[in-house]
Amino acid sequence: AVTHVHQFVIQEASVKRLCKTQHVMTVNGMYPGPTLEIKNGDTLSVKVINKGKYNVTIHWHGVRQMRTGWADGPEFVTQCPIRPGGSYTYRFTVRGQEGTLWWHAHSSWLRATVYGALLIQPREGTNFPFAKPDRQSTLLLGEWWNANPVDVVREATRTGAAPNISDAYTINGQPGDLYNCSTQDTVVVPISSGETNLLRVVNSAMNQPLFFTIANHKFTVVGADASYVKPFTTSVLMLGPGQTTDVLISGDQPAGRYFMAARAYQSAQNAPFDNTTTTAILEYKSAACSSANPIMPRLPAFNDTPTVTAFSTSFRSRERALVPAQIDESLFFTVGLGLNNCPPNFNASQQCQGPNGTRFTASMNNVSFSLPSNFSLLQAHIQGIRGVFTSDFPAAPPRVFDYTGNVSRSLWQPATGTKLYRLKYGSRVQVVLQDTSIVTPENHPIHLHGYDFYIIAEGFGNYNPKTDSSKFNLVDPPLRNTAAVPVGGWAVIRFVADNPGVWLMHCHLDVHITWGLAMAFLVEDGVGKLEAIEPPPEDLPICS
Numbered sequence: 181a182v183t184h185v186h187q188f189v190i191q192e193a194s195v196k197r198l199c200k201t202q203h204v205m206t207v208n209g210m211y212p213g214p215t216l217e218i219k220n221g222d223t224l225s226v227k228v229i230n231k232g233k234y235n236v237t238i239h240w241h242g243v244r245q246m247r248t249g250w251a252d253g254p255e256f257v258t259q260c261p262i263r264p265g266g267s268y269t270y271r272f273t274v275r276g277q278e279g280t281l282w283w284h285a286h287s288s289w290l291r292a293t294v295y296g297a298l299l300i301q302p303r304e305g306t307n308f309p310f311a312k313p314d315r316q317s318t319l320l321l322g323e324w325w326n327a328n329p330v331d332v333v334r335e336a337t338r339t340g341a342a343p344n345i346s347d348a349y350t351i352n353g354q355p356g357d358l359y360n361c362s363t364q365d366t367v368v369v370p371i372s373s374g375e376t377n378l379l380r381v382v383n384s385a386m387n388q389p390l391f392f393t394i395a396n397h398k399f400t401v402v403g404a405d406a407s408y409v410k411p412f413t414t415s416v417l418m419l420g421p422g423q424t425t426d427v428l429i430s431g432d433q434p435a436g437r438y439f440m441a442a443r444a445y446q447s448a449q450n451a452p453f454d455n456t457t458t459t460a461i462l463e464y465k466s467a468a469c470s471s472a473n474p475i476m477p478r479l480p481a482f483n484d485t486p487t488v489t490a491f492s493t494s495f496r497s498r499e500r501a502l503v504p505a506q507i508d509e510s511l512f513f514t515v516g517l518g519l520n521n522c523p524p525n526f527n528a529s530q531q532c533q534g535p536n537g538t539r540f541t542a543s544m545n546n547v548s549f550s551l552p553s554n555f556s557l558l559q560a561h562i563q564g565i566r567g568v569f570t571s572d573f574p575a576a577p578p579r580v581f582d583y584t585g586n587v588s589r590s591l592w593q594p595a596t597g598t599k600l601y602r603l604k605y606g607s608r609v610q611v612v613l614q615d616t617s618i619v620t621p622e623n624h625p626i627h628l629h630g631y632d633f634y635i636i637a638e639g640f641g642n643y644n645p646k647t648d649s650s651k652f653n654l655v656d657p658p659l660r661n662t663a664a665v666p667v668g669g670w671a672v673i674r675f676v677a678d679n680p681g682v683w684l685m686h687c688h689l690d691v692h693i694t695w696g697l698a699m700a701f702l703v704e705d706g707v708g709k710l711e712a713i714e715p716p717p718e719d720l721p722i723c724s
């Protein structure tokens with residue numbers, strides 16, 4: 181195994197998209213940031229130097245961080261932010277994960293431009309569990325604003341309204357042919373006749389689940405979230421923000437140029453969304469000089485939930501899964517939005533511009549998560565600092581109601597708190613994630629830090645413990661780090677709490693985490709050194 185040493189300088193750069201120049205944060209001046217490529221078993225050592233004007237942290241999305249929780253990255257959860265002028269070295273080893281993960285800023289909305297791919301090739305001396313692809317290409321789907329994204333979220337926080345929708349989607353940072361001033365920079369993905377290309381697709385968009393397809397080509401899905409799956413074919417993918425999907429495509433079509441395209445899967449009702457389409461070009465090498473217009477694929481309608489369900493229920497783990505058959509912790513978490521009244525001291529002309537003069541909010545089990553500011557949660561836990569968090573996150577919602585029905589307005593207002601749920605080392609955990617129809621039902625990509633979990637079932641309506649447990653797949657359910665909870669429905673996940681530390685679980689639609697759709701698990705140390713979190717690195721940033 182090898183140690184890869186990198187330096188990430190966080191710095192402002194001018195980026196021109198859609199005919200306009202924006203000043204945005206980048207890593208090493210690059211948008212998107214650098215692609216890191218390692219093998220399963222390798223170690224990464226990334227020194228992050230903050231030369232920008234905002235506090236920043238970097239999260240290694242999906243990396244399990246076994247006993248190295250100090251390197252996970254979410255600000256005020258596992259570390260205090262790296263201040264302007266400061267630096268911090270993230271050091272961790274990737275074990276047992278192969279495929280595609282990614283990294284992104286985990287402060288404010290900086291991840292809109294501060295993100296990149298983390299490619300994990302098979303362990304030294306081993307191969308893919310499928311024929312070796314002739315080529316590999318990475319496709320990062322993103323979202324672009326004609327504004328500084330940090331200003332977009334600050335404005336929304338100030339007014340209580342929903343933030344402005346994005347102005348474009350992007351593939352590897354480029355909007356593509358269907359947008360103004362973009363054609364000359366459209367991303368081109370090469371392929372040769374007869375060859376197989378492994379496409380590593382990442383949804384790094386801020387707030388939008390996306391469909392992805394390529395004209396006239398079929399995908400063979402082989403992996404997701406850095407775990408292999410039983411291969412299946414499909415012509416369209418749907419990825420929630422945070423999710424990755426590895427697919428094989430064959431150069432089996434007439435040599436030519438074909439558009440690949442992504443656009444919104446929008447499950448929230450009556451909410452404005454960016455209804456544009458980003459494209460890149462799949463180009464056969466022998467057709468590289470062709471001037472013919474690329475062939476355009478057909479994408480599903482923006483609200484095509486049946487296509488999403490057919491896709492998400494096709495995933496099976498490649499090997500027999502190690503899903504716990506018995507559970508020690510049976511948890512039920514609602515995930516959904518809410519509305520709060522305006523505090524009395526608000527300037528009404530500028531603030532509380534949500535529906536009917538309210539502010540948007542969001543919660544799990546009616547707790548709207550708020551981050552501390554004086555210590556990170558992990559530091560408070562390890563050093564026994566009191567008053568930073570409480571350990572009373574509820575195992576079930578405070579009231580049982582018809583979650584996906586017509587919810588009484590009296591249940592729309594969550595309470596704010598910094599509540600953690602404590603887990604004993606090694607406990608076997610099941611969480612039912614239940615969407616609510618408060619404000620609107622919506623497909624929520626729920627991401628858990630520090631773990632992969634099995635998704636053992638999903639469905640629509642209210643989860644019914646009596647009948648729905650018969651649908652559990654305990655044989656070969658997919659192993660993921662982000663579950664797209666069906667709109668107006670539920671998903672059941674299981675994991676073994678074998679990684680001590682404090683681990684955030686949240687909706688990966690950034691607007692929802694801004695509104696509080698998050699909680700954190702505190703996983704206690706077990707017995708002995710190998711069941712305890714490592715000591716904090718010496719350069720760990722502190723808050724004051």
Ligand code: C2O
Nearest residue numbers: 239241254422627
């Ligand atoms: Cu990719 Cu907490 O996030």
